[in-house]
Amino acid sequence: MARLGLIINPVAGLGGAMGRKGSDEPDIAVRASVEGRLSQSPERAARALDTFRVGCSVEVLAGPVLPPRGEVTPVGPATLLGTAADTEACVREMQGKVDLILFAGGDGTARDICAANSGGIPILGIPSGVKMHSGVFARSPERAGRLAADFLTDPLRRTEMVEVLDLDEEERRAGRLSARLYTVARTPLNRRGDRQNPKAGSSDTVGEMDGAIAAYLRAMKTETLYLLGPGATMKVLKDRLGGGSLLGVDLAEGGRITGIDLDEHTLIERVAGRKVRIVVTVVGGQGFVLGRGNQQISPAVLRAAGMPRIDVICGADKLAGLNPQELTIDTGDPALDSRLSGYWPVITGPGRSLVMRVVA
Amino acid sequence: MTASLKNYLENSNGYHAAKWSEPVVMEMTGTGRRGVVFEDAPAPKLPGKAARKNAPVLPEVTEHDALRHYLHLSQMTLGMMGVSLFGTCTMKYNPRIGERATSEHLKKLHPLQEAETLQGVLELYDNFSDFLCEVSGMDQFIFQAGGGADAAYTHACLTRAYHASRGELQQRDQIITTIQTHPCSPATANTAGFEVITLSLEENGYPSIEQLKSVVGPRTAALMVNNPDDMGIYNPDIKEWVKIVHEAGGLCFYDHANFNGVMSRLRARELGFDACMFMLHKTFGAPKGGGGPAVGAYGCAEHLVPFLPAPVVKKDGDSYVLDEDRPQSIGRVREFWGNAPQVMKAYAWARAMGAEGLREAADISVLANNYMDWRLGKTKGVSRSNPGIDAPRMEMTRHSVDQVTQDTGCTVFEISNRMTDFGIDALWLSHEPWLVPEPFTPEAGELWSKEDIDYWIDVLEHVIAEAYEDADLVKTAPHNGPIKALTSALDEPSVWATTWRAYERKHPSKIAAE
Numbered sequence: 001m002a003r004l005g006l007i008i009n010p011v012a013g014l015g016g017a018m019g020r021k022g023s024d025e026p027d028i029a030v031r032a033s034v035e036g037r038l039s040q041s042p043e044r045a046a047r048a049l050d051t052f053r054v055g056c057s058v059e060v061l062a063g064p065v066l067p068p069r070g071e072v073t074p075v076g077p078a079t080l081l082g083t084a085a086d087t088e089a090c091v092r093e094m095q096g097k098v099d100l101i102l103f104a105g106g107d108g109t110a111r112d113i114c115a116a117n118s119g120g121i122p123i124l125g126i127p128s129g130v131k132m133h134s135g136v137f138a139r140s141p142e143r144a145g146r147l148a149a150d151f152l153t154d155p156l157r158r159t160e161m162v163e164v165l166d167l168d169e170e171e172r173r174a175g176r177l178s179a180r181l182y183t184v185a186r187t188p189l190n191r192r193g194d195r196q197n198p199k200a201g202s203s204d205t206v207g208e209m210d211g212a213i214a215a216y217l218r219a220m221k222t223e224t225l226y227l228l229g230p231g232a233t234m235k236v237l238k239d240r241l242g243g244g245s246l247l248g249v250d251l252a253e254g255g256r257i258t259g260i261d262l263d264e265h266t267l268i269e270r271v272a273g274r275k276v277r278i279v280v281t282v283v284g285g286q287g288f289v290l291g292r293g294n295q296q297i298s299p300a301v302l303r304a305a306g307m308p309r310i311d312v313i314c315g316a317d318k319l320a321g322l323n324p325q326e327l328t329i330d331t332g333d334p335a336l337d338s339r340l341s342g343y344w345p346v347i348t349g350p351g352r353s354l355v356m357r358v359v360a
Numbered sequence: 361m362t363a364s365l366k367n368y369l370e371n372s373n374g375y376h377a378a379k380w381s382e383p384v385v386m387e388m389t390g391t392g393r394r395g396v397v398f399e400d401a402p403a404p405k406l407p408g409k410a411a412r413k414n415a416p417v418l419p420e421v422t423e424h425d426a427l428r429h430y431l432h433l434s435q436m437t438l439g440m441m442g443v444s445l446f447g448t449c450t451m452k453y454n455p456r457i458g459e460r461a462t463s464e465h466l467k468k469l470h471p472l473q474e475a476e477t478l479q480g481v482l483e484l485y486d487n488f489s490d491f492l493c494e495v496s497g498m499d500q501f502i503f504q505a506g507g508g509a510d511a512a513y514t515h516a517c518l519t520r521a522y523h524a525s526r527g528e529l530q531q532r533d534q535i536i537t538t539i540q541t542h543p544c545s546p547a548t549a550n551t552a553g554f555e556v557i558t559l560s561l562e563e564n565g566y567p568s569i570e571q572l573k574s575v576v577g578p579r580t581a582a583l584m585v586n587n588p589d590d591m592g593i594y595n596p597d598i599k600e601w602v603k604i605v606h607e608a609g610g611l612c613f614y615d616h617a618n619f620n621g622v623m624s625r626l627r628a629r630e631l632g633f634d635a636c637m638f639m640l641h642k643t644f645g646a647p648k649g650g651g652g653p654a655v656g657a658y659g660c661a662e663h664l665v666p667f668l669p670a671p672v673v674k675k676d677g678d679s680y681v682l683d684e685d686r687p688q689s690i691g692r693v694r695e696f697w698g699n700a701p702q703v704m705k706a707y708a709w710a711r712a713m714g715a716e717g718l719r720e721a722a723d724i725s726v727l728a729n730n731y732m733d734w735r736l737g738k739t740k741g742v743s744r745s746n747p748g749i750d751a752p753r754m755e756m757t758r759h760s761v762d763q764v765t766q767d768t769g770c771t772v773f774e775i776s777n778r779m780t781d782f783g784i785d786a787l788w789l790s791h792e793p794w795l796v797p798e799p800f801t802p803e804a805g806e807l808w809s810k811e812d813i814d815y816w817i818d819v820l821e822h823v824i825a826e827a828y829e830d831a832d833l834v835k836t837a838p839h840n841g842p843i844k845a846l847t848s849a850l851d852e853p854s855v856w857a858t859t860w861r862a863y864e865r866k867h868p869s870k871i872a873a874e
């Protein structure tokens with residue numbers, strides 16, 4: 001019998017209302033209670049659970065706090081610390097017991113869950129945080145609840161890998177906006193856009209991406225140095241070239257990987273004097289092609305490489321789920337961003353591309 | 361016309377589809393039951409290995425049982441018998457006289473007869489080509505393609521032949537389309553070996569000229585678009601688009617499947633297009649049938665005529681001939697000259713309508729859409745795609761019930777299922793990928809009366825009200841249909857079976873129980 005895990009981060013979203021860029025600071029809960037603020041996450045989790053219950057009647061294990069309504073089985077520590085440790089304890093307890101972890105929180109919560117999710121249980125976010133760059137969030141609590149019900153009642157339980165990003169706190173305190181790619185997580189397929197007709201046989205995104213990558217490999221030129229960005233889609237390309245990193249920027253030439261997880265300085269050295277091409281995918285759920293999760297491909301790297309061509313590979317359904325329908329760049333150099341803005345063809349399948357407007 | 365919703369709600373019996381407890385025909389077998397038995401039927405002479413050792417396991421039923429069985433199944437088949445405002449498909453009544461005409465005039469002909477003995481049907485083909493040339497400004501039509509997608513494929517093949525004849529095929533390997541063009545354009549362009557570049561929508565509801573310009577160049581082989589597009593939006597920049605593509609050396613193909621709202625109001629050739637296609641099984645009143653007996657009438661301007669599939673019907677003095685001697689032709693796209701009965705039915709329809717009839721029908725289609733749009737604009741929870749734009753909408757509009765889904769959890773599938781309980785055919789939603797959440801796209805054309813349209817919208821409003829009051833009632837629909845909502849068994853290859861043999865293999869216990 002399937003079970004659902006429900007994680008409610010009681011401090012998620014508090015930072016936003018308090019003018020913070022997130023709720024990760026250790027004392028945020030204390031300060032919020034002093035200011036008399038309540039997190040929206042329990043209520044949002046309850047809304048998701050309401051919709052979930054319409055389509056699915058399985059047992060729900062919930063913690064570290066409980067939703068204000070709905071029947072659940074409590075899990076987690078008896079006394080809460082008010083930190084990430086609470087979330088992680090719940091996730092550990094859910095291992096082997098649930099088939100999907102639905103959580104109310106933001107990017108930070110997604111990260112905490114992934115850190116403790118040793119069994120790789122699929123996760124799905126109820127948007128309740130301040131920062132939500134990760135690809136694991138549904139568009140609304142109701143959609144999250146419905147998707148969770150659909151997933152648990154679908155005998156095939158189709159999933160896909162998406163990126164989990166979070167703002168780098170140290171960078172942020174230094175005044176720089178910088179989202180780091182922390183990991184990739186398994187999430188129910190088709191969670192982003194709007195659920196498509198399950199009975200009409202939707203187009204096969206996995207097959208399309210597979211074909212796109214195979215076609216890209218065939219067209220790669222021996223003399224060119226390829227700079228390959230992070231992410232699950234790119235990992236498939238890197239694996240065909242002998243294996244590379246999931247979260248890092250790698251180099252490939254002559255049909256194989258020749259540098260793994262390189263930093264900005266190394267990249268600048270390696271691209272000098274070479275004919276370069278950059279390949280990236282859309283990272284996370286917000287439509288970023290440059291500047292989130294792949295900051296290593298910095299303005300300095302782009303200039304050192306002679307402003308090379310940038311190829312983007314991304315599934316059509318992921319693009320269709322973007323609202324507004326555009327991609328974003330934020331390299332930290334506004335002049336460069338506006339120079340790169342315009343229309344970019346994104347490879348969506350073998351012999352197929354979709355032109356997207358790219359804005360700074 | 362349909363009776364009002366009030367009438368329906370006050371009549372306690374309402375609507376209910378026929379529902380039979382019908383076994384699979386294999387389960388109806390009674391040993392020795394037969395239809396007609398021919399005592400002296402000759403046994404076929406087969407070469408040794410071809411003859412099977414055991415007799416096939418066929419159902420043994422009487423003629424009467426067989427007839428009743430299939431009649432029951434047909435009665436339980438939903439669709440195309442209620443009110444069907446099925447957008448992008450232009451559902452039309454197919455005049456019975458078309459059946460009569462084909463059975464009287466075509467039944468006894470065969471396309472392999474000598475052309476001299478086929479003068480009547482050849483004349484019809486030639487006249488209809490002239491008619492469509494007049495409507496589109498093209499120079500020649502052929503009727504070989506077995507549907508709209510086949511006509512798009514014909515164009516992709518002509519594009520190849522045209523550029524090859526100019527020595528530019530190596531260079532021109534890209535075809536440009538838009539995300540709201542019917543998926544058959546990108547699909548057939550890919551099949552013909554081209555790379556496909558799809559343009560995305562912008563604020564106006566269609567791609568900007570700048571976006572088009574960003575991809576047009578020496579690699580451009582063709583532009584393949586429909587206009588109005590798959591959600592009824594007419595791109596007013598289309599002349600400029602064609603000019604840009606022509607200047608780069610590409611061809612322009614107009615998928616005219618959504619012709620209904622613009623019939624007699626514009627000509628594809630006058631907009632600059634090199635070729636276009638019409639769907640006879642849609643706009644021109646011929647029946648649609650499971651993707652089979654359809655016709656995509658493909659027409660092109662003089663410079664492409666040499667590449668058309670052969671044979672082309674031509675007038676030679678006083679008689680008509682089948683011109684097979686076409687050295688630059690792409691060859692056949694279908695056997696013989698396509699589906700002749702459909703051509704005859706569409707021709708009869710077109711002649712009966714005449715130029716004025718076409719114009720009136722186009723105007724009524726747009727009027728009906730405007731009326732629906734106005735009423736749906738007042739319907740709780742319904743929104744229109746691209747609400748802020750002023751681009752013209754023609755014969756259909758894409759709407760969304762996203763608000764209802766957000767508020768009640770009822771999706772557009774469930775709302776559509778519930779509407780079938782009122783004798784309404786399932787809604788047309790949208791091609792994929794969905795850019796508009798929870799979409800539906802109604803189209804009334806010139807067929808459906810104001811009463812029908814009102815009934816349809818009344819039912820939608822009624823179902824949305826139900827969703828807010830009792831979401832479960834909507835989610836568990838249909839209640840008055842022969843079957844309930846489909847289960848997820850369709851996703852389980854270990855459960856579903858499309859043949860009796862597979863059923864026996866996958867469900868041995870059920871078979872044993874009988």
Ligand SMILES: Cc1ncc(COP(=O)(O)O)c(C=O)c1O
Pocket residue numbers: 448449506507508509510542544586615616617618639654656
């Ligand atoms: C705009 C458009 N083009 C092409 C087609 C494909 O036509 P067919 O189904 O006859 O292949 C359709 C189908 O309705 C359509 O709406």
